[in-house]
Amino acid sequence: MKILVTGANGQVGSELLQAALAIKYNVEVVGYGRSLLDITDIDQVKSILAKEKPNVVINAAAYTAVDKAEEEINLAYAINEKGPENLASFCNELSIPLLHISTDYVFDGSKIGAYAETDVPNPTGIYGKSKLAGEQAVIKNHPLHYILRVAWVFGEFGNNFVKTMVRLGKEREQLRVVADQKGAPTYAKDIAETLLKLAVQINSQTSNWGIYHYCGDTPISWHGFAQIIFEQAKQNNILTSTPKVLAITTKEYPTPAERPLNSILNCDKITQTFKLDLSNWQAGLGNVFNAWK
Template identity: 55%
Template sequence: MLKVLITGSNGQVGSLLVQQLSEKAEVLAVDRDKLDITDEQSVMDMVETFQPDVIINAAAHTAVDKAENEVELSYLINRDGPRYLAQAAEKIGAAILHISTDYVFAGDKVGAYSETDPTDPQGVYGASKLAGEQAVIAACPRHIILRTAWVFGETGNNFVKTMIRLGRDRDQLGIVGDQFGGPTYAGDIAATLIAIAERFHSGQDVAWGIYHYSGLPSVSWFEFACFIFEQAQSQGVLDKSPALKSITTSDYPTPAKRPANSRLIMDKIHTAFGIPASDWKSALNDIRPYGK
């Protein structure tokens, strides 16, 4: 049976990885309370004891604005932790699947980003995640770096939950309309990582490297919010939707710069593994869990 070590198991993707793998693999699911991935010896001890076939790293410091002031912590979690996990994977002959982000790019390209486009992170979060990618690649040849964007799931904080919460309290909302990307359901990310892990475990060839994975169709945050409120009202989660106004990035300043363009090209992952884009609209066919 496939043996998988999942880090960040209480997060948006990690919790769904545990759920989806529970009956098809031997899983050791750990969050920060059970494993500090920034502790090199602790990582090595756990990996050598459990002997996983695959390590899936879903742990990260994802507080984009806080990262601007928490530089050391960001690099510890987003660079050093992945390095230790990859080194441990290499030592026992395992593979490592690591989640990364669109923030490794500047976000100013006209078209969608491919895996070969130059990286140019604009803040500490993106820079630390890029450093994590590089650390994983250097430490273990059996790696998949999965860059994704605009993640939402039933667990943790995300845009869908925030919109429903604000929609209950406010009659009007201003939503950024000049940033574009593909919303990505955490459950689809989990399913993608599991498919790759199973392919490796079955002995099939795996084209290791960097892959992009996000949702289609691409939309602005404003368009995403419009769809969320349509679903929430039609499904009875909200009695009525707030009036929405499209605003610009400059109207809503944040400590960390957000990419104007987070669109990702997914031809590579479809060709290599037959994996389609995340169908984020279908993932919100039942929006009730997000309104709790």
């Protein structure tokens, strides 16, 4: 099986290329970063797909700068909506299944309890709105798709909360971190493994297309996540000491884009349909620190 990965230089894209080296998947993965494949350019999409002739496409390309999206509206929609539309349209022409990554930010965070795939999206910011538009574009243009909504992604590659906390932990003795936003951190390598597992079973099981939620196994606040990051960083000698972490509210830390207070995703559908485990994010955090040593 040959899998083409877009956004190959990002958090999940990089992990997909690493995970594909494992013999257990027996797949060939070709990765394209934005410099080689701009998914907003339909001619590039057609040219690369025609050249590579993959069995499956995984779209890991995305505009993820949540706050900057409030200003760079056109760019966010180009990458998060038009790009997936281009991929879905041409994958449909070639009958190539498409796996697309989406986000918890399609929800407004007002629900009490975890969000299921059947809950109605209501994004509050441009990032979430553009990602929802991308989901809709995929659904409209290609029936053979899996849309994987993930949350609070971190890993060894790219920019993420863990890297930010470690950097700040080296610079400061005290930090203020939001405590009233809840979610489940998700290790990028686990997302990559899940996508590969979905891809390799497509030939034998193709009746379960649709949207799926996938995230960490234990919800926590950003404040709680920061505390665990610092504890593990110290244990792994990444930090010599742990800063004091003060709990603050979302209102005390205003940002250009509104964040959902509740980002917890119900993942029963994917665990029951495909018998997959959720991301053990604390173990993943340990893996990240081991890789950084």
